[in-house]
Amino acid sequence: MSTTTLAAPLRVIQITDLHLKAQPGSRICGVDVDAGLNAVLARIQDKHPGADFMLATGDLVGDEPEAYARLRQILEPLGLPVYCLPGNHDFPAAMSWALRDGYVRRERHIVAGGWQLILLDSSFPGTPDGHLAYGELALLDTLLATGPDLHTVVCLHHNPVPSQTSWLDTMMVGNHAAFFGVxxxxxxxxxxxxxxxxxxxxxxxxxxxxxxxxxxxVQFKPRVPEPQVDDLPPGYRWFELYPDGTLRTGVERVAG
Ligand SMILES: [Fe+2]
Structure with a gap:
């Protein structure tokens, strides 16, 4: 009998949809935005002290570009990179400027531990709908073509497949066929x-x-036709990315 020992994985944490406001204490659908984020970050620090970096996959602020300064104030003290991409409640240009350096920054491409992570912008000005512009698809194609030996995770904000939640699926990536074609x-x-x-x-x-x-x-209830708040607590997703291409992942939620 033989056993295989996997080398140490890359440890990555995904947080998403922070909807942070410029002033503390805001609520969304009755849920305290700051309290949820702080609880999630505390759990991450407690359970994942060896994390290599975090990904923040959009809706970092809730329609207020001034909130990027608070985002930095909250996330920089974690002391590990937080690579960000925009969602439909973000301001990509303001975000790129506010997060141009430091630990918390907008990023497009990360290479580490035999993996690459490609961060795409699926937001489109003036609409909440998802769309991958030609430049995004070209970037994806180029990075996949030039890194054939790198196991790859593609990151974006909008869902490229139906989530079975019809009111959200009206906003899914419209040109998903082109995305999967790449x-x-x-x-x-x-x-x-x-x-x-x-x-x-x-x-x-x-x-x-x-x-x-x-x-x-706030959590949204899946598989319902109209927006409904779910009573599940906030959470995040963790990843272990092994050099041989093995991917382990799970979701962790904080107390209610
Ligand atoms: Fe959101």
């Missing part, structure tokens, strides 16, 4: 991850993991 040409894609739906989601497509993480604030 992915399907590369066998080294291991996962696609997103936020936006404020709920946990997992599925598989052609051997690729399709994963969403719960929000750090």
């Amino acid at each position: 992915l399907d040409r590369y066998p080294h894609v291991r996962a696609v991850i997103w936020g936006h739906i404020h709920a946990e989601f997992s599925a598989q497509r052609n051997g690729v993991e399709l994963l969403a993480a719960p929000a750090t604030c």
Whole structure:
């Protein structure tokens, strides 16, 4: 009998849909935005002291570009990189400027431990709907083509497949066929991850993991036609990315 010992994995944490406001104490659907985020961050620090970096997959602020300064104030003291991409409640230009340096910053491409993570912008000005502009698809194609030996996680804000929650699925990535048209040409894609739906989601497509993480604030009830608040507490998703391409993941929620 032989046993296989996997080398140490890359440890990554995904937080999403913070909806932070410029002033502390705001609520969304009755849920305290700051309290949810603080509880999630405390749990991450407690359970994942060896995390390599975090991903923040959009809706970092709630329609207030001034809130990026608070985002930095809250996340910088964690002392590990937080790589950010925008959602439909963000301001991509203001976000890029506010998060241009330091631990908390907008990023497009991370390479570490035999993996690459590609961060796409699925937001589109003036609409909450998801769309991957030609430049985003071209970036994806280029990075997949030039890193054939890197196991790959593709990160974006909007869901590229139906979440079975019809009011949210009206906003899913509209040109998802073009997106998967690129992915399907590369066998080294291991996962696609997103936020936006404020709920946990997992599925598989052609051997690729399709994963969403719960929000750090309000949770939305899945599989209902109209918006409904779920009574689940805030949470996050953790990943262990092994050099051989093995991906382990799970969702952790804080107390209610
Ligand atoms: Fe959101």
